[in-house]
Structures are given as structure tokens and as C-alpha cells.
Amino acid sequence: MVSTEENLRAEIDSLRQEITKLQDEMVAFRLAQKVLIEVTTGCHSSPGGIIRGALQKTLDVCADVSCNNAEKGSLFLLDPASGKIIDAILTRSEVTPKQRAKLIGNVLDKGLAGWVSRNLELGLITDTEQDERWLTLPDQPYIVRSALGVPIINGKKELLGIITLLHSQTNHFTSRMAELMQTIAEQIGLVLENARLYGQLDTYSKALDNELEKGRQIQIDFLPYDLPKLDDWEIVACFHPAKQVAGDFYDAFTFDNNQIGLVIADVCDKGVGAALFMALFRSLIRIFSGEIQFQGTAAPILQAHKPVNGDWIGESNATNLAHLNALQAVRLTNNYVAEKHWQMSMFATLFFGMLDPKTGILSYINGGHEPLFIVNQDGIIKQLLNSTGPAVGMMPNMQFGIQQVKLERGDILIGYTDGVTEAKSPDGKLFTDNKLKEIVGNPANSASELMERIKDNLFNYMDDAPQFDDITMLAVRRN
Numbered sequence: 001m002v003s004t005e006e007n008l009r010a011e012i013d014s015l016r017q018e019i020t021k022l023q024d025e026m027v028a029f030r031l032a033q034k035v036l037i038e039v040t041t042g043c044h045s046s047p048g049g050i051i052r053g054a055l056q057k058t059l060d061v062c063a064d065v066s067c068n069n070a071e072k073g074s075l076f077l078l079d080p081a082s083g084k085i086i087d088a089i090l091t092r093s094e095v096t097p098k099q100r101a102k103l104i105g106n107v108l109d110k111g112l113a114g115w116v117s118r119n120l121e122l123g124l125i126t127d128t129e130q131d132e133r134w135l136t137l138p139d140q141p142y143i144v145r146s147a148l149g150v151p152i153i154n155g156k157k158e159l160l161g162i163i164t165l166l167h168s169q170t171n172h173f174t175s176r177m178a179e180l181m182q183t184i185a186e187q188i189g190l191v192l193e194n195a196r197l198y199g200q201l202d203t204y205s206k207a208l209d210n211e212l213e214k215g216r217q218i219q220i221d222f223l224p225y226d227l228p229k230l231d232d233w234e235i236v237a238c239f240h241p242a243k244q245v246a247g248d249f250y251d252a253f254t255f256d257n258n259q260i261g262l263v264i265a266d267v268c269d270k271g272v273g274a275a276l277f278m279a280l281f282r283s284l285i286r287i288f289s290g291e292i293q294f295q296g297t298a299a300p301i302l303q304a305h306k307p308v309n310g311d312w313i314g315e316s317n318a319t320n321l322a323h324l325n326a327l328q329a330v331r332l333t334n335n336y337v338a339e340k341h342w343q344m345s346m347f348a349t350l351f352f353g354m355l356d357p358k359t360g361i362l363s364y365i366n367g368g369h370e371p372l373f374i375v376n377q378d379g380i381i382k383q384l385l386n387s388t389g390p391a392v393g394m395m396p397n398m399q400f401g402i403q404q405v406k407l408e409r410g411d412i413l414i415g416y417t418d419g420v421t422e423a424k425s426p427d428g429k430l431f432t433d434n435k436l437k438e439i440v441g442n443p444a445n446s447a448s449e450l451m452e453r454i455k456d457n458l459f460n461y462m463d464d465a466p467q468f469d470d471i472t473m474l475a476v477r478r479n
Contacts, residue, residue: 072142072144072167073163073165073166074088074113075161075162076161076164077192078162080154080159080160083117110135111133111135112134112149113149113162113164115133117151117162120153120159122149122150122151122178122181123150124148125146125147125149126146126170127145127170128145128147134147144166144168145167145169145170146167146172147165148163148177148178150182150184151185152189152192153189154190155190160189160193160196161189163181165181222249222279223239224251227252228252228254230260232357232409232479233260233357234448234475235476236448236475237451237473238451238455238471239470239471239472240419240472241470242270242468243270245271245272246472247269247271247274247277247348248266248267249263249265250264250265250472251263251285252474253286255289258358259322259354259355259356260355260356260357261286261289261326261355262351262355262474263351263474264372264415264473264474265350265351265392266349266350266418267281267347268346268347268348270470274346277337277341277346277348280341281333281337281350281393284336285333285350286329287329289326289327289328289352290329323354323356323402324363326354327354327365327400330365334367334394334400335396335397337393338393338395338396346393347392348367348392349367349368349370349392350365350366351364351365351366352364352367353365355407359406360478361405361406362404362406363403363404364385364403365400365402366385366387366388366389367387367390367400368387370416370417370418371384371386372414373385373413373415374405375450376408377409377411379441380441382411383405385403388400388403407476412447412450412477413476413477414440414447414451414454414473415475416436417469417472417473418469419469419470419472420436420458420472421433421435421436423465423467423468424462425461428465431462439453447475447476447477450477451473451475454473
């Protein structure tokens, strides 16, 4: 009978201990939630502000949960790798900045916080005068007779911080209170670790944004600052990247012989890689076409021959040869990219045309790009400049056919990237080639008017839907 009663009492005591433990864990969880709320509400502030807010809230709730409240305290945030103090918060203390700096400077070398740091254990001092772990500073501004040091440890057993609670009376902090604080510290360790990681992520994100902004500005500088201005001709363009940097580009430049180079292209993929190759393609086309001359180098000289599917259109051999030599830039660019950067699997759909402003003759290569339209002054699509070869940079030694057309007075040449026709409405429907043809099919008095009409229709169609691809257009009109 006695044995049964003893077993029953033991079971009841065990249950009471379990209930007490669960209650302590619940208290710890709720207090950690308060800290988490502080971190969440601070997500729009700086990383330093988030961490500091979490530190302050942590110290406040820890001070409040201790019996009759701790009178003073401190919380030190440590770098897990180096063990150095990253930040520190003092609460309920009246210390000058000089005293605060001295306290922070000494706390991890000697005293309770240093002992907790070295041993990664809870430190309970019931009487500071009888415990060698306590360090009394010569000019300490307050009386401390009992103290509690609690390590904050993450899941990797790394020390994230140390909470120190102080009181002017002996025996203020009990063993049960110390255990409760340890449970709280475990929960808060998770919160502070997340806050620290968020701060690192935010810092990295802002640094990345800054670098991308630099890249965006550099990329814009690669686009022509001023398009060529010619008598009887109008050249306009638009460029709307989907992200900070883009794979699309356009170009228009004048040669020494007054011929005009026209380029519109779309590098495969998106983001930084595409933007870097955009710069490469743009530079190679200019260099290999002879627009940029380097000492000791010259554009390749070829004999003029008939373009694919037709004859030279009433043009002199001198102009034909100039166009033909400049257009070799496509072949040379293709071989360079395919041979030097084959492992990147990067290529571009690219249209490169050579325009003679005097005659309106346009010699061109379309390397896998969207067909360009030639629209007359009545809004009739006279001709599509379809592909004459593969995308540029896929494989070396590919063949690119050259063709010629003539732009009559009132004609508009309009080129675009697939970001136009594949733009989506809010309900996910594509803009499509047919819709673009309908817009182009209405007469326009200028290239600018046509460009603005396309842009207005396109962005009204997209409304508030996200832009998934770069939008680039180039238009040329013979007045």
C-alpha cells in the first residue's frame, strides 16, 4: 500500500514537473513571438535597424519575465565566426557613453559575460561579493548583488549573443528562473539568427541592386546616344527592358562613306549574362563592319556578287562592295562567338542592314530575327524582310544570305523584337503578330507617329500585367 502511494506521488510530481516545463516553454514561445513581431514590423527598415530592434525587444522581454523584473541588463550580439561584439544594448541603466564603451570593452574579457562566452553555459550568481565570476568596475554606476548570464545559441551550437540581467539584491534570480530564461534564449536564438540572416540577405540584395544599376547605366551607354539625322530620312527607336539589364539592343551608325548601319537584335536568355553578350555582339558588329577602325586593321575586302534571290538593284559596284564588306561583320561575329564562347551556348537573332541614304537601297542580313516590315505611305505592308540565315553565334562557319530592297519615298521600315508580339495582357493572352500588323497597317505621317501608336496600343494591352521580355523597336522612314 505504501509503495503504491509513493509511486502515485512520484507520478504526480513527475506530471507537475512536465506541466511546469510545458508552461515555461509556452512562456518562452510567446516571448519569442514578441521579438519576432519586432523583427517583422522592422522589415522595411535597414538591416541594422532590424537587428537593433530585435535586440532591444529581446532584452526588454527578458527583463520583464524575471521575478519582480531585473533592474538592469545588457545584451551583446556576437559574430559567430569571430566571436567579436557586433552590437550591444543596455537597458534600465543610467550610464554615460563613456561608461557604456568601457563596460562593453571589458565584459567579454572578464566577468560573468566572459565566463558564459567561454563555457557556453548558463551563469547564475546569487551574491556578486561571493562569486569570482563577477567583475566590479572601479566606477560602476550602480549596485549589483545578483546576476544572471544566459547564452543565446543557434542550431549550429554557435554563440549568437549573451543576455545579462542584474539586480541590487542578493538571491534575486532563482534556479527555476534561470531555466526559464534558458528556454527563452533558445527560442530567441532562432529569431535572432533569422534576423541576422535577413540582414545579410538585405545587404547583399542592395549591393546587387547597386551593381545591376551600374550595369543598366553601362548598357544604356552602349545604345546610340543620338540616332543619325539625315536629310529626307527619319530614324527612331524605343527600348523598354523587362529588368534592370537586357539582352535586346538596337543600333544606328554612320560610316565614313555616308552609308548607314542599322541593327536590331535579341540575345537569347535574360539577365546579366544576356546583357554582357549584348555588349559583345554590339561591339563586334561595329568593329567587323569597319565602323570602328583600328590601326593596322581593315574590314575584309570582297568582290561584289549577286545577293540571294535577286540582282543588285541598279546600284554601283562601289556601293554594293561597301555594303557587302560591312555585312561580313555578321559572319565574323558568328564565328568569333561560336568559337570563343561556345561553352556558354549564347546566340542572338540579329538584323543588320546597310542603307544608302541617296538611293534608298538597303542591303541586309536577317540572322534568325523577327521579319521586318516595309510599309508604304498608305499603310500597306509591301514586303517582309524574312530570315536569310540562322541565329548568330550558334555554330561556326554558318552561311548568311544577303538581300537587297529599296525604300521608296513615304516607306517605313519597322523592326522589333519578340518582346512586342509576345507581350501578355492581364489575362495571359499574347499581343501577336496579327495585332501588330493591324496597327502597322494604318497610314502614318512619320516613323515617330507609327512608333508611338505601336507603343500606346502595346502598353494599353499589357495594362498592369508584368513585362516578361525586353521590348525594342527600330523604325526608319524615307520622307
